[in-house]
């Protein structure tokens with residue numbers, strides 16, 4: 301059981317673990333205004349698809365309580381503006397849009413005073429957070445039946461951070477790993493460093509160290525070598541958005557990992573809540589891919605590591621085609637990507 305909660309509602313404000321400071325500093329950032337929440341999402345103080353959704357839900361509530369009117373129409377119009385500011389933060393993780401839509405729907409469907417609507421928005425944000433925690437635990441539990449059989453214990457490779465820090469707590473891919481660890485099925489985690497922002501080295505490794513799960517960090521270009529050497533029994537990653545056909549967008553480098561896993565017959569699983577599935581998109585080619593600032597590539601700390609005069613391309617995510625994915629582990633059950641559509645009625 302993880303005790304890492306990236307988003308906490310306390311004393312009328314939101315506390316975020318500043319994920320840009322880990323692992324060297326554990327700092328909490330207080331957020332009381334929706335614009336600060338939007339900034340925190342954009343600058344990745346809070347990151348990871350489900351955690352972004354939870355943060356945005358609280359952002360909608362913070363925005364609602366900042367609106368100074370008693371008129372319902374004026375209130376809803378201003379709330380739409382708050383929602384739009386939050387939507388403009390990060391384009392790929394669909395949980396952001398999913399959580400904002402759910403909050404707006406609640407506001408529109410609540411008949412009552414502005415104070416009553418605002419109070420219900422806070423309860424809804426808390427509910428989204430609580431549900432995500434339970435969902436991640438269910439994903440972990442469901443994954444136990446698909447863990448490959450092994451004469452000893454498993455070594456699982458993961459990419460980026462799909463852990464407690466990226467969700468309400470517990471994690472999706474790292475939730476699978478936590479469950480395997482608790483069940484006595486895990487020997488070791490291999491964590492891809494995950495260039496350029498190093499979420500694997502900084503965040504996944506930190507979470508593992510907190511819980512004494514043995515972890516080996518490798519740079520991204522070592523994964524093929526590790527698989528060739530027979531060091532990896534299974535790959536499990538999270539997702540930022542999954543299309544109806546099972547194509548899955550996740551942190552840049554995930555697609556390459558899936559290709560080499562296929563080459564070495566290593567099972568490749570995506571662990572994600574159904575709130576990450578965008579059934580409105582037929583294929584992964586329609587998923588918007590965020591491009592981030594080039595400084596993430598050329599700067600390490602305060603040092604510029606590339607020569608002047610080069611061009612940059614810094615996509616934050618890539619899309620793994622469904623045919624490379626062994627299974628998608630959800631809170632309902634694990635399905636083959638082609639069967640994902642059968643879970644649509646749960647959403």
Ligand code: MRU
Nearest residue numbers: 347348349460462466538539551
């Ligand atoms: O850019 P980030 O750090 O927000 O990207 C995070 C990922 O790609 C995660 O793997 C994904 O959001 C799944 S989180 C449970």
